[in-house]
Amino acid sequence: MxxxxxxxxxxxxxxxxxxxxxxxxxxxxxxxxxxxxxxxxxxxxxxxxxxxxxxxxxxxxxxxxxxxxxxxxxxxxxxxxxxxxxxxxxxxxxxxxxxxxxxxxxxxxxxxxxxxxxxxxxxxxxxxxxxxxxxxxxxxxxxxxKDTGWRPTEPADLLEYIRQALKEFKHTENNQTQTDQLRRIVRYLRRWNDFQHVTHGIKRATGLAFVLLACAKLKPVTDSDGTPNDLRALRNMVSQDANRMERISVKKPTQEYEDLFTGFSDEEMKAFKDAWNDLADALSKAEIATDLAIASGHLRKVFGDDFPVVEKEKPMESRGPAIISSSTSA
Structure with missing residues (x-):
């Protein structure tokens, strides 16, 4: 792998x-x-x-x-x-x-x-x-x-809900930016959605929708040596809503408790889900790939050109045994 x-x-x-x-x-x-x-x-x-x-x-x-x-x-x-x-x-x-x-x-x-x-x-x-x-x-x-006047909301409680969810990911920071796995994966999903929007016209969800999806469905994943495994964590999360008949949805945990995907029409949701299924498929293929170049190729197709290119390793050239000749001079 x-x-x-x-x-x-x-x-x-x-x-x-x-x-x-x-x-x-x-x-x-x-x-x-x-x-x-x-x-x-x-x-x-x-x-x-x-x-x-x-x-x-x-x-x-x-x-x-x-x-x-x-x-x-x-x-x-x-x-x-x-x-x-x-x-x-x-x-x-x-x-x-x-x-x-x-x-x-x-x-x-x-x-x-x-x-x-x-x-x-x-x-x-x-x-x-x-x-x-x-x-x-x-x-x-x-x-x-603008339309309805004052309406109840709880922005401070929402921020606190997210802070509590982040506590589970305190051991998953990367070395370079000290960003935890949840925040990294939210960024991956946002870029995936932006790339799909630009290339295929898929409707963009809000950043908050991806944050709350991650809070509800993402679990921290690390390897045996404690290194974060973002690919597996993201695959585990995305696969929960892949290839299902139901709409993808996530409700705000505070007033007004609305579904953040309500604004998607049935047609827009179908296109979004098709792209989500493609994401799940690419993550699964990347996880089982034994060649890093092949894995990165699967991921670049769904995330775009900002995902790093990995060149395929060239096989070592086989050479015959060296021939040592000796000569004598008169």
């Missing part, structure tokens, strides 16, 4: 967001937040507390492929008591939109956020929350929805 861990970790390094890009995203985020705070202060409006969320906070972001964008999600927690006299969600969203309008050439009012898009291929999603007292909890979050 070919050992592919080195190639998987090189693949992970190829697709993870670089430190310099993380610094750029962080700098742009901080400038936007400062702009909002200054706007609120100058207009005598309530300010907010920041809540980092999304792939940036969970460290599962990947380098986008053609036509896709880097993204960063930031929660803005406003002190709003829901006592019948509370501010409307549209008012709070309006404050934020007014603060960032004109900051770039493209600012959009999305359903669950205000999106600030930059020309260099990334955007910042600003999610407005109200945070007030609750009957049985220290705080109650509600999200400012």
């Amino acid at each position: 070919a050992h592919t861990q080195k190639q998987f970790e090189e693949f992970h390094e190829n697709i993870r967001i670089s430190r310099s890009m993380n610094e750029t995203l962080r700098d742009k985020r901080d400038k936007v937040l400062d702009r909002i705070k200054n706007h609120l202060k100058s207009n005598n409006l309530p300010t907010f507390r920041r809540l980092l969320q999304g792939s940036y906070q969970m460290k599962t972001g990947t380098i986008p492929l053609d036509g896709q964008e880097y993204d960063i999600d930031v929660g803005l927690r406003f002190p709003v008591e829901h006592d019948g006299n509370e501010l409307k969600a549209s008012e709070v969203r309006g404050w934020v939109h007014a603060a960032v309008d004109g900051h770039t050439t493209k600012v959009e009012k999305k359903r669950s956020c205000i999106r600030v898009t930059y020309s260099k291929g990334f955007h910042i999603d600003l999610v407005c929350y109200s945070v007030g007292k609750a009957h049985r909890k220290p705080t109650q979050y509600q999200l400012a929805d």
Whole structure:
């Protein structure tokens, strides 16, 4: 059996967001937040507390492929008591939109956020929350929805759920980036989905969908010497939903408990599942391959060119026995 861990970790390094890009995203985020705070202060409006969320906070972001964008999600927690006299969600969203309008050439009012898009291929999603007292909890979050107004949500509890799931993977960090197996595998799945989207038009799931699939179905796998075995761990996870009649689904463990694949039509889900079955097949073939070049070939077909190429070893040339001649001179 070919050992592919080195190639998987090189693949992970190829697709993870670089430190310099993380610094750029962080700098742009901080400038936007400062702009909002200054706007609120100058207009005598309530300010907010920041809540980092999304792939940036969970460290599962990947380098986008053609036509896709880097993204960063930031929660803005406003002190709003829901006592019948509370501010409307549209008012709070309006404050934020007014603060960032004109900051770039493209600012959009999305359903669950205000999106600030930059020309260099990334955007910042600003999610407005109200945070007030609750009957049985220290705080109650509600999200400012463009269409429905305030709706209950639990972003802090969701982050805590993921933190608890990560504890099982504490012994699976790689040496180069100290990233645990769950986060690495989420990145592999995100790149698989992006590659399938670009090459075959497969609909993209959210990053959170892959995080929660991994939290629910991934188990840590290491070899006898303690080395992580990402291929086997990923195969074990993917095979659970491969070649089954049911839709792939995963529900958020907090309000609103929605299935994160609800947005897939039956046709889109069929295409997604067909690609998922191909992924399971490629992982199985790679696991039983005895030649590393063949194993990497199977994996490159589903993950794309960022998965390392392994050249096939050339057989040793056979040579006949050396002939030693001797001569005498007169």
